[in-house]
Amino acid sequence: MKVSGFTFIRNAIKYDFPVVESIKSILPLCDDFYVAVGQSEDNTLDLIRSIDPKVKTQETIWDDSIQEGGKVLALETNKALKMIPDDTDWCFYLQGDEVLHEKYLDTLREAMHKWQDNPEVDGLLLNYLHFFGSYDYITTSTTWYRKEIRVIRNDPSIYSYKDAQGFRKGNDEKLRVKPVDAFIHHYGLVKHPKIQYEKRRNSLRYYDPDKTKEQYEYKAEEFDYGSVDLLEKFESTHPEVIRERIVKKNWHFDHDLSINRLSPKHKFKKWVEDHFGFIPFEYRNYKII
Numbered sequence: 187m188k189v190s191g192f193t194f195i196r197n198a199i200k201y202d203f204p205v206v207e208s209i210k211s212i213l214p215l216c217d218d219f220y221v222a223v224g225q226s227e228d229n230t231l232d233l234i235r236s237i238d239p240k241v242k243t244q245e246t247i248w249d250d251s252i253q254e255g256g257k258v259l260a261l262e263t264n265k266a267l268k269m270i271p272d273d274t275d276w277c278f279y280l281q282g283d284e285v286l287h288e289k290y291l292d293t294l295r296e297a298m299h300k301w302q303d304n305p306e307v308d309g310l311l312l313n314y315l316h317f318f319g320s321y322d323y324i325t326t327s328t329t330w331y332r333k334e335i336r337v338i339r340n341d342p343s344i345y346s347y348k349d350a351q352g353f354r355k356g357n358d359e360k361l362r363v364k365p366v367d368a369f370i371h372h373y374g375l376v377k378h379p380k381i382q383y384e385k386r387r388n389s390l391r392y393y394d395p396d397k398t399k400e401q402y403e404y405k406a407e408e409f410d411y412g413s414v415d416l417l418e419k420f421e422s423t424h425p426e427v428i429r430e431r432i433v434k435k436n437w438h439f440d441h442d443l444s445i446n447r448l449s450p451k452h453k454f455k456k457w458v459e460d461h462f463g464f465i466p467f468e469y470r471n472y473k474i475i
Contacts, residue, residue, distance in 0.1 A: 187302055190274040190340070191216040194262035194350075195282045196224030196248060198233060201385040202377050205282035207427040209237055212278050212286050215295060220269035222246045222262050244269055256349025256393050263346035274340045275302055281350065283374040284336075287425045290368035297366045298337065308344065308361035309353065310337035311472055313369045317376045319411040319439035321424060321432045327416040327448060328455040328465050335363055335472055336370060349393070352471040362475045371425060375411075378437045382409035411439050415447040416456070 191212050198205045209219055219241045223231050225248065234243055246265050252258045263279070270277055276298045280286065286294075294310070301307040311333050316325045335352045338344050344355040353361055377385065386409060424432060448456060459465045 187276070187299060188274045189216050189276045189278055189298065190270045191219035191278045191280070192221070192263075192266040192270060193219075193280055193282060194222040194224065194246075194259070194266050195230060195234065196262075197226045197228055197388075198230040198282060199228040200226070201388070202381045203282040204285060204373055204428060204431055206233065206237055207425070207431060208280050208282055208285050209234075209241060210427045211288070211425055212280060212291075213238060213240060214288075214291055215298075216240065216278060217274075218242060218271075220244070220266050222266035222269070224248045224262060242269065250391075253391055254393070256389075258392050259350040260346035260348060263350045267344075267346065270340060272340070277338050277340050279336050279338065279353075280370070281374075283372060285371045285373065285425045285428050287369060287371060287423070288427075290366075293368050294337070294366060297364065301364055305339075306362060306475060307364050308339050308341065308355065309335045309363045309472070311363040311365045311474065312336045313367070314372055315369050315420070316372045316374075317420065318414055318417055319376065319441060320437075321373075321376055321435065322420055323417045323439070323441055324420045325414065325416065326418050326456070327414075328452045328459060328468075329415065329448075331469070332465070333365070333470075333472075334370075335361055337366075347471065354471075360471065360473045363472045365474060371428070373428070377409075379408040379411060382411075383407055412441070413447075414441070414445075415452075416445070417441050418443060 195205050213219060221234050221241060221243050223234055223243050224246050234241060246262060248258055297310055313333055314331060316330050318325050338353055344353050347354040355361060455465050
């Protein structure tokens, strides 16, 4: 069984992406790793090339004229996906702010072996923990996705979907997946507030330039972490590869856990999840088989 990792990245240093930790977290599972490195304003390319000999890069140019729905992120993901050689069996995708805990490496390896020869399985579905404000808090709001496809079969009909949220194949067909009891740690909203502000303002231009202007031109140049709807304390362990970054954290964020800004609709969904273990009307970009 051959496994190839892949991702895309741009301005990793400028916007403080934990992309090195992300790649390193799944390298033990990967025979090789492919990165589409967008033209950057910093030394992102050198940073990626310094990680490990297994990491291969391709320099890309983002089409900054595409400013709708985050489509450019999927285009860059597909560039990395196309770098993967034909003899690969499974393709493992992580975005630059996602890290796999080492305790799930064996679980994922076993799942890939188990379903390798079953063509009905297009991919593997992983769970998510979304960190917010600092490494001490996770979101428990039903407005965040709980699961997503991160391992896909090496099938040329599979492509990155919408803003690189997940994957589809053929004519917009959802992938058939097997759930795996493993968690991805998503650290996209754990940065110094000033860097988070700049990163957020930059990324919004790929979704809605008018929204960027409305929401950020008149505000102080710092992201407001205090406006979050619902958080809880994280009581478990972080992946080993990111612990050094956690020690170097240079800002403070504290939060009153009694705050609940969920809308009535999401308060109902949260109540159902807490009592029955599922979220009603949850969006699923996959078919569990």
